[in-house]
Amino acid sequence: MEDKQTNLCLSCDLHKAAEILELADTIGPHICVLKLHIDTLIDFSEAFVDSLEELSKKHNFLIFEDRKFADIGNTVVNQYKNGIYKIASWAHITNAHTLPGEGIITGLASVGKQLGRGLLLLAEMSSANNLFSKEYTQRTVDMALRNSDFVFGFIAQQSLPKLIESTSSASSSSSIDSNGNYFFSFYIQYIYIYCKKFILLSTINIIYHIYEILVDCDMLVLTPGVDLDIGGDSLGQVYRTPKLVIEDMGCDIIIVGRGIYSAKSESKPAEIALKFKAAGWNSYLNRIAS
Ligand code: 6AU
Numbered sequence: 023m024e025d026k027q028t029n030l031c032l033s034c035d036l037h038k039a040a041e042i043l044e045l046a047d048t049i050g051p052h053i054c055v056l057k058l059h060i061d062t063l064i065d066f067s068e069a070f071v072d073s074l075e076e077l078s079k080k081h082n083f084l085i086f087e088d089r090k091f092a093d094i095g096n097t098v099v100n101q102y103k104n105g106i107y108k109i110a111s112w113a114h115i116t117n118a119h120t121l122p123g124e125g126i127i128t129g130l131a132s133v134g135k136q137l138g139r140g141l142l143l144l145a146e147m148s149s150a151n152n153l154f155s156k157e158y159t160q161r162t163v164d165m166a167l168r169n170s171d172f173v174f175g176f177i178a179q180q181s182l183p184k185l186i187e188s189t190s191s192a193s194s195s196s197s198i199d200s201n202g203n204y205f206f207s208f209y210i211q212y213i214y215i216y217c218k219k220f221i222l223l224s225t226i227n228i229i230y231h232i233y234e235i236l237v238d239c240d241m242l243v244l245t246p247g248v249d250l251d252i253g254g255d256s257l258g259q260v261y262r263t264p265k266l267v268i269e270d271m272g273c274d275i276i277i278v279g280r281g282i283y284s285a286k287s288e289s290k291p292a293e294i295a296l297k298f299k300a301a302g303w304n305s306y307l308n309r310i311a312s
Pocket residue numbers: 033035059088090117146147148149177246247248259277278279280281
C-alpha cells in the first residue's frame with residue numbers, strides 16, 4: 023500500500039477468465055489487492071491461476087478469494103485445500119464467517135498458516151437489513167484477537183477501535199427470551215448494561231482490548247459497499263463514499279467492484295480506478311494528518 027500509495031482493492035466479479043486477466047493487467051498498477059469470486063468463473067483453469075499469479079507479481083498486488091467460508095473446521099479444511107479450485111495454493115487472502123464458532127479459524131489456519139496465507143473475518147456486512155448483531159460482531163473481534171497469528175483483519179464498515187466501542191454494550195443474552203417475551207428481556211438487558219457501565223466494566227473491557235491491539239497485534243479493515251456517491255443497488259447493497267469509509271470511519275482499504283468495471287460514465291475502467299485510488303488515498307492522508 024505504502025509503495026504504490028493505494029488503498030484500493032478491485033473486486034473483479036467478472037465471469038470470463040480472459041476478461042478478469044485483462045482488467046487485472048489494466049488496473050493492476052493502481053491497486054493493492056485484487057478480489058475474486060472464483061466459483062463464478064465459467065471457464066476456470068489452472069492456466070488462469072498461473073496467469074493471475076504472474077500479474078500479481080508484475081503489479082505487486084495480493085490475491086483475495088472472497089470465499090466466505092461458513093462451515094465446520096473439518097469441512098473448510100477440504101474446501102480451502104482441495105476441490106477444483108485449491109484456493110489455499112494461490113489466494114494470499116481469504117475470508118470466513120464466524121457463525122460456526124472458532125473451529126472454522128483453527129481449520130483454515132491448519133492449511134493456510136504454513137503457506138503464509140492470511141484470513142479476514144466478516145465482522146459486519148454492507149447489505150441492508152443484515153443479521154449481524156453487536157454481540158456477534160464483538161465475539162468475532164474477540165476471535166480475531168485470539169487468532170492474530172493467522173487472522174489479520176476484518177471485512178467491516180468501521181475501524182477496529184470503533185468496532186470495539188460500538189459493540190461494548192452488547193450483552194450476551196438475546197433480546198427475545200424462550201417464551202418470545204421481547205420486552206421483558208429487553209428491560210433486563212437494559213438494567214444489565216446500565217449496571218455494567220456503572221461499575222466501569224465496559225471501560226475496562228475497552229482498555230483491555232485497546233491494550234491487546236497496541237501490544238499484540240494490528241488488524242486491517244477492508245470495506246466493501248463503496249462508490250463515488252452514496253447509494254445502493256436493487257438487491258440491498260449499500261454504497262458509501264471513500265471519504266466516509268476511510269476518513270470518517272477509519273477503515274483501511276476500499277473494496278470497489280461495479281463502481282469501476284460497470285461504470286455508467288463514458289470513462290474507461292482505468293480512469294475510474296484512478297479516481298477511486300486518489301479518493302481513497304487522500305482520505306487516508308487526511309485522516310492521519312488530523
Ligand atoms: O462494489 P460491488 O457492490 O460491485 O461489489 C462488492 C463486493 C462483492 C461482494 O461479494 C463483496 O464485495 N462484499 C463483501 C465481502 C468482500 O466479503 C462483504 C460485504 O459485506 N459486502 C460486499 O459487497 O464481491
